[in-house]
Amino acid sequence: MADVVLSVLAHPDDAEILCAGVLIRLVREHGWQAHIATMTPGDCGSAELPAEEISRIRRGESARAAACIGATYHCLEERDLLVFYQERSLERVTRLLRQVRPRIVLTHSPADYMLDHEMTSSIVRAAAFAAPIPNFLRDRESGPPLEHIPHLYYCDPIEGKDPLGRDVPPGFCVDISHVITSKSDMLACHASQRDWLLKHHGIDHYLEAMRQWGQQRGVHCGVGYAEGFRQHRGHSYPQDNLLGQVLGGLGSA
Numbered sequence: 001m002a003d004v005v006l007s008v009l010a011h012p013d014d015a016e017i018l019c020a021g022v023l024i025r026l027v028r029e030h031g032w033q034a035h036i037a038t039m040t041p042g043d044c045g046s047a048e049l050p051a052e053e054i055s056r057i058r059r060g061e062s063a064r065a066a067a068c069i070g071a072t073y074h075c076l077e078e079r080d081l082l083v084f085y086q087e088r089s090l091e092r093v094t095r096l097l098r099q100v101r102p103r104i105v106l107t108h109s110p111a112d113y114m115l116d117h118e119m120t121s122s123i124v125r126a127a128a129f130a131a132p133i134p135n136f137l138r139d140r141e142s143g144p145p146l147e148h149i150p151h152l153y154y155c156d157p158i159e160g161k162d163p164l165g166r167d168v169p170p171g172f173c174v175d176i177s178h179v180i181t182s183k184s185d186m187l188a189c190h191a192s193q194r195d196w197l198l199k200h201h202g203i204d205h206y207l208e209a210m211r212q213w214g215q216q217r218g219v220h221c222g223v224g225y226a227e228g229f230r231q232h233r234g235h236s237y238p239q240d241n242l243l244g245q246v247l248g249g250l251g252s253a
């Protein structure tokens, strides 16, 4: 059976901005199976469309982006600005972990520009710890427990900054130079967001901003384009850098 990588990020398009390069490389170069999950369907991501309609559009965009690399898309159906570390969300992510059984899990930085990202980070961290515990959700048919805690990695925060504007340096980087076009193609599936960001943030360079950030991380480690990660290495989580070993992590790990 193929190894599995799962990204659990807050919103549709977060994976395509923060970690799609790694997903593409694991799938294409190493035969891994990828799953892309979002906590919400991006229901606040439109200035004109009602929540239900933009959610439907964005689930479709996410599924199309995932399909570019043969990945499966999952929406955990929380709501924008209402992602909380609580029983329901923890149960949903734990169920997903027990269903797809990943070796590597990617999520948001614990410190990031908005709370949906930080909450998602906490939920995923807790679910990775909980998924192997047999008594957790035993009475709710949540699937067989994992054999052990998966390798957990935090993506760069947006713009590499914490909420106080301080730089968050990556633990290591992964060279994505040769897959940057595919990453851009995946992000381009999120057509609704190009319009929305233009209106709300005044940014018209949706794809360009992603490339620029990748370039900046590339400069950090001496390649064209890169993605940065930090590994969760708290007590009982795996200590070896599996992702760095498989994809040739650059910089200190």
Ligand SMILES: [Zn+2]
Pocket: 010, 011, 014, 117
């Ligand atoms: Zn987001």
